[in-house]
Amino acid sequence: xxxxxxxxxxxxxxxxxxxxxxxxxxxxxxxxxxxxxxxxxxxxxxxxxxxxxxxxxxxxxxxxxxxxxxxxxxxxxxxxxxxxxxxxxxxxxxxxxxxxxxxxxxxxxxxxxxxxxxxxxxxxxxxxxxxxxxxxxxxxxxxxxxxxxxxxxxxxxxxxxxxxxxxxxxxxxxxxxxxxxxxxxxxxxxxxxxxxxxxxxxxxxxxxxxxxxxxxxxxxxxxxxxxxxxxxxxxxxxxxxxxx
Numbered sequence: 001x002x003x004x005x006x007x008x009x010x011x012x013x014x015x016x017x018x019x020x021x022x023x024x025x026x027x028x029x030x031x032x033x034x035x036x037x038x039x040x041x042x043x044x045x046x047x048x049x050x051x052x053x054x055x056x057x058x059x060x061x062x063x064x065x066x067x068x069x070x071x072x073x074x075x076x077x078x079x080x081x082x083x084x085x086x087x088x089x090x091x092x093x094x095x096x097x098x099x100x101x102x103x104x105x106x107x108x109x110x111x112x113x114x115x116x117x118x119x120x121x122x123x124x125x126x127x128x129x130x131x132x133x134x135x136x137x138x139x140x141x142x143x144x145x146x147x148x149x150x151x152x153x154x155x156x157x158x159x160x161x162x163x164x165x166x167x168x169x170x171x172x173x174x175x176x177x178x179x180x181x182x183x184x185x186x187x188x189x190x191x192x193x194x195x196x197x198x199x200x201x202x203x204x205x206x207x208x209x210x211x212x213x214x215x216x217x218x219x220x221x222x223x224x225x226x227x228x229x230x231x232x233x234x235x236x237x238x239x240x241x242x243x244x
Contacts, residue, residue, distance in 0.1 A: 054081055055104040055112055062086045063243070067128035069210040070243040076103030079123070091127035098122050098223065098230070101237055118200040118220040122230070126238065129214040135206045136183035143174055143186065156225040158185075175224065185231060189221050205231070209238040 058075040065071075065088040075084045079093040096102065097111050097120060104112055111120040131138075146167040154160040158175040165171075169188065177185040189203040201218035209215050217234050 054079075055109070056081070056084065057105050058084075059103070060084075064089060064092050066091065066126065067212045069128075069213050071126065071238075071241050072243050073241055074103055076105060078103075091125055094124040094126065096122050096124070096237070098219070099226075099233070101233060118202075119222040121200045121219075122223075122234070123201055123218045124234070124238075125216045126209075126213055127216075129208060129212050131214070134208045134214065135186045135188075139176065139184055139186045143169075143188075147174070154224070156227065158224065158227060175227070177227070185227065187224075187227065189224070192221060207231070207235060209235065210242050213238070 056075050060075045061072055062075065062078070062084060063070065063072055063086045064083075071092065073092065073094070077094050077096060078084045079095045083089065083092050095104075095112070097108055100108075101122075102108060111117065114120065133141075143161075146163045146169050147161040148164045149162045151159045151161050154175050158177050161174040161176065163169040163172055163174065171191055172188050173191055175185075175187050175189065179185055185205075187203050187205040200220050202221050203224065204216060204218045206214050206216040215234060215238050217230075219230060223230060
């Protein structure tokens with residue numbers, strides 16, 4: 001008996017799934033599987049790199065030359081990836097845990113990513129000095145000219161000075177302290193505000209180091225009671241990483 005009439009197959013006798021359809025479905029499944037694998041891999045890579053957020057746990061040491069000074073620094077203390085190389089530069093940006101003064105690692109990554117603990121980090125910017133005086137030396141000739149009102153007592157022996165709103169330091173306050181045998185301590189901070197919580201860099205101070213370096217370091221105002229310890233630690237940290 002013929003299965004066709006005038007060359008046309010009887011639909012009742014045709015296979016429910018044609019080979020062409022099987023090939024198409026198989027190809028689609030393979031494509032989807034490939035895309036899924038690619039997305040999974042990309043997601044894992046992106047997630048890991050997002051978690052790092054530019055940090056590195058590498059302790060590879062780089063030689064950094066700034067003017068006449070030579071610093072030797074590990075990669076995990078250098079804040080920006082582009083600066084992690086042996087090179088001659090105008091400046092290098094660093095970040096350290098406080099009080100341990102460590103660079104980024106898998107063990108302390110939370111300290112670098114926790115915005116609710118700004119007192120956990122200190123930021124440094126080391127560059128060639130462009131001024132003959134550091135912040136302590138600028139107190140009398142510059143800063144006292146913008147102070148306004150009576151000074152008040154600050155944390156741990158510091159004296160707080162308000163500034164003229166019309167000056168370039170409007171919205172900031174200065175904290176000073178006399179130190180026997182050395183120049184006064186001076187730091188400037190953003191005015192504290194109940195609506196604006198402290199950040200990791202709302203206070204800053206600069207000091208001279210090496211042959212011709214200026215070290216600008218920033219920290220949370222929550223750490224002001226530790227001002228003396230921090231200043232000594234920053235001075236020692238840079239000194240220890242200078243190559244004679």
